[in-house]
């Protein structure tokens with residue numbers, strides 16, 4: 001069966017990166033879409049692992065070539081999801097995590113059927129601010145921009161199927177894994193397996209004891 005798209009959004013500093021890393025290690029058949037971005041790499045970020053880092057011109061060429069499932073400008077940089085990469089993983093039967101912002105989430109939700117949306121909510125503004133400052137990856141202006149945008153982003157929570165409050169990372173990671181695994185048990189996602197099982201109950205194909 002083809003895999004499903006799982007959108008995971010949160011404001012910057014919401015901790016979704018760490019959560020997703022945990023879940024990719026614990027949940028089988030789960031892929032991750034590596035986005036394209038015009039943002040410069042942070043220290044420790046690797047090309048092709050965290051993002052594909054490209055220039056604005058390269059990004060615009062990819063837009064023109066129709067390479068993106070979705071793209072958006074977020075906090076002053078461009079970010080986009082590779083259509084080919086996502087299709088390859090879903091064709092192989094993997095559910096695919098899209099770690100994208102709320103604009104990209106809107107776009108995908110409207111155009112792709114049966115998307116699962118999960119919002120990672122920080123426990124408070126103060127905690128979000130403290131986490132972003134402690135991360136130390138943004139200069140003052142960028143940090144302010146991300147914190148200013150956070151309010152509009154958290155208000156988008158109601159468009160998502162599930163909300164996970166990220167107060168403690170391991171507890172939140174367990175909840176995230178439980179949602180993804182739980183969703184796989186929905187009867188509509190198991191029709192092939194169920195048909196095979198029901199087929200095995202066809203009495204005309206079996207001798208019952210005493211027959």
Ligand code: 5GP
Pocket residue numbers: 009010011012035036039070071072074075079080081099100101102103104105
């Ligand atoms: P960061 O610069 O902190 O890595 O990411 C900034 C924001 O861009 C985050 O909300 C992140 O989820 C979002 N983002 C990352 N990749 C994509 C993408 O491919 N598309 C969209 N729409 N947003 C993305």
